[in-house]
Amino acid sequence: MASLTVTDIRRLRLDSTPISKTVAPSVSADDFKSINSRRKPRSKKFDHHFSFECRAFNGSALKKSASVASSKKIISLGTGRPTADYYPWKMLAFESLTPALKESADQVSTDSPELQTVTKQDCDYNLALALNYGGAMGSPHLLRFFSEHTEMVHNPPYQDWDICLTAGATSAMEIAYRIFCNRGDNILMEDYTYPGTIEGASQLDLHICGVPIDAEGASADFLRKVLETWHLSRGAKPTIFYTIPYGHNPTGVTQSVTRRREIYQIAEEHDLIIIEDDPYYFLNMGSRAADISSNDTRIPTYLSIDTSGRVVRLDSTSKILAPGLRAGWVTASAQVIQKFIAYQEVSTVAVSGPSQLMLWKLLDETWGHEGFFTWLNNLSLEYRVRRDIMVGACELYLPKDICSWVDPVCGMFLWIELDWEKHPRFKHKDQLAQRASPAELVDIEQNILSASLANGVQVTKGSLFKCDKNALSKMHFRMTFAAAAKGDLEEGVKLFADAVKKEFALNL
């Protein structure tokens, strides 16, 4: 079925009933889907995947009791929500950038001439709502935008997908663990990955089974083999696979479409939940200019091929708008989203109102879906320029017989492998000598890091990303082209290269 266009969305909104103006209303993506979605089959049941505590846990009874749908005026003596008269802010105003269509990446955007203001009692979403308690699923105004966005971009092939806002993907992942995992469970993820995910797992006493990564992403062969030959002496067979499919952190690898389909097929056979943590999806620096608003140039996500409803997709605003918002959204089957909402009700409660208000005013009221797509396309161009500078500098400065890397096509990371066998500590040793121990590798890594810092550049040690630190057998550094000033990227790489050469006793 073809994805919706921005024009379809516009028509859909005109035909819909207006959004409720009550405090913290209970809404879901169903309120904003097109008729196409309703024609799809329903998701499979996955409640056998819920952890013991999660099965019986349904969130906050108080919050449910607070949600009253009524056509007449109800005087609220029920919930301890201070009246908006006592919020000390009368008005917020934002000045934003306007994304312009363009061919080159000289500038990411042009200036917006006007201030967008929000007062306490604006007609639609306003300070009185945003500064009050909000629903754990997010404000309806923002939920509508992300629902429409999801139907356009991913068009999940089943009917009852749903969305809730999250306090960022790290928070969402921490909740996902509690939804799906019992203490002591085994979980699958790429054997190098985002440290927050590793640390989140270990503080819940989960055991990580690392999946090696090749040029096309996580190894499907390994995944299949580990699941087919799983022996219960290792504990319960893993039921979740956590993956960063685009511009993988830290390796920069993007999973091929073939690999993605292969892994989804394995998930179907072995009844795996796939957690698709995808903050870098929209930073697409492929050789031809990708247009995210077009069905033709967009690579399919797990969510877009998920016929069963076994994918939990985590989106984040951190890499595409601003990390300080602490806002993201999760898309999955309604049965799973209900659990996310329940856990959020007793922890984060809701995403910051000011963050939601800024997102809504910018995305929905100012840019619209077209503007957002343009912003994302422009951002991809920007990152392409930055990546090219960094890769160019690597070619120029890094010692090639020691350092190797693959040019990333998505995301913000370059992953440099260092051939430790060339290090003075090892290269004169007998060819039959033992492999470097993890401690030796970490030791050399630390020397290079310290020398880099002394030179004036900060890079990140590869060992921080290794799931099983005791199995460390290679040496890597992760460099990002996202954070430094564009003009500093080349110098930064040079300073790092100097540190590597010094440690490997090469001439500077």
Added chain:
Amino acid sequence: MASLTVTDIRRLRLDSTPISKTVAPSVSADDFKSINSRRKPRSKKFDHHFSFECRAFNGSALKKSASVASSKKIISLGTGRPTADYYPWKMLAFESLTPALKESADQVSTDSPELQTVTKQDCDYNLALALNYGGAMGSPHLLRFFSEHTEMVHNPPYQDWDICLTAGATSAMEIAYRIFCNRGDNILMEDYTYPGTIEGASQLDLHICGVPIDAEGASADFLRKVLETWHLSRGAKPTIFYTIPYGHNPTGVTQSVTRRREIYQIAEEHDLIIIEDDPYYFLNMGSRAADISSNDTRIPTYLSIDTSGRVVRLDSTSKILAPGLRAGWVTASAQVIQKFIAYQEVSTVAVSGPSQLMLWKLLDETWGHEGFFTWLNNLSLEYRVRRDIMVGACELYLPKDICSWVDPVCGMFLWIELDWEKHPRFKHKDQLAQRASPAELVDIEQNILSASLANGVQVTKGSLFKCDKNALSKMHFRMTFAAAAKGDLEEGVKLFADAVKKEFALNL
């Protein structure tokens, strides 16, 4: 030792080194304390109270590696933090209210004539910092404000207290459970309490041992008895006591100073951690006009009498500024705050930047400590007026032989007890008849709730707050005077009274 004054704080700041302008710097309350604090004894060690997972858990290695202190320029290729050039907001502006000193409560504040603006590269705290990743302990600018505030208001009697920001008190409590409790542990709290705390406990499989409440708050006698006679057949002896000491939710009771000291003494004898959840502390409606900035009229908190460092105090901005900010702070000994920071690093990561920016701009840059105190004093006056309206309406409309209550002196809740023996279902029964079953009570409660809603008023069922639903033996409703328009409070109480009378078959 006397508490600091606003003048002392001003002098202290002048003598301090300026705050670092790096992204997500690592700071603590120690950076902002007066010399007085350093002269106090250190806290006792409490690491034996940490849960098994918590003992070994130290947060995010990546975040620690990202924090580089250097006097020279460091080019960052280390952390995946997008440059501020790519945040689409150029400027935020806020218009706020100005608290004015006054004797009456005609208005909570006067209008502020000017807009407070923040641009990307303002000299101090700005959009480039607030929209980037922030430290899990909070921005140094806001942390300084709350540290100073804490030293002035609570002046903890030990040296190494510390503070970190939280994504609200509900989030902080959920983290506190994971710091202090192993699965299956027994915990103490008031036998009616905030449902989020009850639900947070049950999703972690903790067992609540409810402490009855009298007019002076949680019963110290009960607490002492339960601890002295604890038998291991009930599981491990409780090691935490969670309490809402001021304007208790839902009962509105405020613990007396004597009771507070008694409970602290029991905590010392039985090595309890006290979790002081105190969102209503500053809503003080006592008969004489309380001035929160004065040592003389302020009631001591647990934190202020905590010589050992066994109190974990949760503050929230929800009831005193705006709930939608999702921001609060926790004060405890440094060893405990380190654990809060660790758990936040792998979940919420940081409090929303826009929320922090709004708080800082308002509290620190616009109001200052004096303005904040004035705001809190005015708010107390406002709540006093609202409480008086509601209590007056209760006197007028509620049937006195069925309904009883105690006028609250803090907070926002009125707790109405209904004498179920007067209900037609019971009153004609034999005097020796059995007590009403929890199911019967809940049934009548639900009838009154439905009738209230049909009349046009929302109230909250008392049973929602009961820790042990199976032990329900009384009937209550909680009403708040915080949420409705002031002019609707009397009408709301009348509509509820009508519903009660109808259910109890009295003449309307």
